[in-house]
Amino acid sequence: MEDFNAPARKNDHIELAFQSQLSEMSIDRRFSYEPLLSAHPTATTLQPFLFLGKTFQLPCWVSSMTGGTAIANTINHRLAKVCGHYGFGMGLGSCRSLLYSDEYLADFAVRKIMGYEVPLFANLGIAQLEKSLAENNIIPILEMVKKLEADGLIIHINPLQEWLQPEGDTISVAPLLTIQRFMEQTDIPLIVKEVGQGMGKESLRALLQLPLVAIDFAAYGGTNFAQVELLRSKSAQQTTYANLAKVGHTAPEMVDFSNELVVELGDKVQCKQLIISGGIKNFLDGYYLTEKATLPAIYGQASTFLTYAQQSYEAIHQYIETQQKGLALAKCFLKVR
Numbered sequence: 001m002e003d004f005n006a007p008a009r010k011n012d013h014i015e016l017a018f019q020s021q022l023s024e025m026s027i028d029r030r031f032s033y034e035p036l037l038s039a040h041p042t043a044t045t046l047q048p049f050l051f052l053g054k055t056f057q058l059p060c061w062v063s064s065m066t067g068g069t070a071i072a073n074t075i076n077h078r079l080a081k082v083c084g085h086y087g088f089g090m091g092l093g094s095c096r097s098l099l100y101s102d103e104y105l106a107d108f109a110v111r112k113i114m115g116y117e118v119p120l121f122a123n124l125g126i127a128q129l130e131k132s133l134a135e136n137n138i139i140p141i142l143e144m145v146k147k148l149e150a151d152g153l154i155i156h157i158n159p160l161q162e163w164l165q166p167e168g169d170t171i172s173v174a175p176l177l178t179i180q181r182f183m184e185q186t187d188i189p190l191i192v193k194e195v196g197q198g199m200g201k202e203s204l205r206a207l208l209q210l211p212l213v214a215i216d217f218a219a220y221g222g223t224n225f226a227q228v229e230l231l232r233s234k235s236a237q238q239t240t241y242a243n244l245a246k247v248g249h250t251a252p253e254m255v256d257f258s259n260e261l262v263v264e265l266g267d268k269v270q271c272k273q274l275i276i277s278g279g280i281k282n283f284l285d286g287y288y289l290t291e292k293a294t295l296p297a298i299y300g301q302a303s304t305f306l307t308y309a310q311q312s313y314e315a316i317h318q319y320i321e322t323q324q325k326g327l328a329l330a331k332c333f334l335k336v337r
Contacts, residue, residue: 041328057087063300080110089119111149127169152189164229196224197248220248221279283326
């Protein structure tokens with residue numbers, strides 16, 4: 001069959017050849033490229049898998065967004081729709097306001113939009129959990145989860161954010177103790193996450209020995225909420241605490257910690273799923289880290305999803321489609337070193 005596009009294609013090759021010289025320094029050393037061992041991906045290259053008790057079509061996760069504004073309502077609804085269409089889960093932004101009022105319930109009530117086949121998790125800060133336990137009243141939390149038809153609750157651990165936030169709450173009890181006390185009073189599925197600085201090995205050691213359904217890294221390299229609060233603060237506060245926002249652990253570092261701990265702890269490991277988030281810029285980052293992790297893992301994104309969801313549903317739809325195709329291509333030809 002004659003190739004009518006050949007002349008134009010060859011002209012492109014000639015014109016672009018000199019712009020396509022890549023330095024050896026730019027090579028991505030995370031992968032071994034194996035071009036001989038697979039055909040191009042097909043519709044069945046990415047297989048469904050169980051995670052958080054439900055079936056995922058893609059190893060992706062919408063890492064907690066927001067609520068309480070008109071644009072937040074639009075963003076959450078667009079993200080929920082794309083989750084349902086492509087088959088992956090979503091963590092809501094902080095649902096604290098719903099403990100006191102249903103004024104912003106519509107911002108978070110996305111279950112019917114995304115459907116019941118994929119997981120939806122509500123979200124509260126450790127300070128709210130501590131306060132509810134101190135008052136011996138966790139009923140509003142349980143009612144909130146039920147009202148949202150959520151599959152469980154994310155607890156975000158944010159002592160640096162709370163300390164730097166002008167309106168921040170004081171954390172009076174070690175978060176680990178608060179989580180353990182809450183788990184003694186309810187069997188609601190729990191995910192524990194940080195908010196942009198990640199967690200060290202000893203915190204991961206403690207969490208892996210709890211019957212959580214997952215740990216969400218929220219590692220250093222993505223949106224850093226300590227830095228967000230610094231930018232909201234007075235100049236004196238910014239000067240004093242500027243370096244505090246620069247401490248933390250990256251997602252690759254936390255994957256290494258987790259892999260080491262799985263070996264060290266052995267049968268003591270009760271939490272056996274990870275959401276790897278924080279600095280995941282594209283499908284290659286996500287593919288590399290989920291493949292490298294010993295425990296079953298998916299990868300989460302926040303700011304990237306937010307960028308496209310602010311534009312339009314079509315924009316976020318197109319972005320996820322490229323992620324899907326990229327992951328399938330990676331699975332066929334890239335082996336993690």
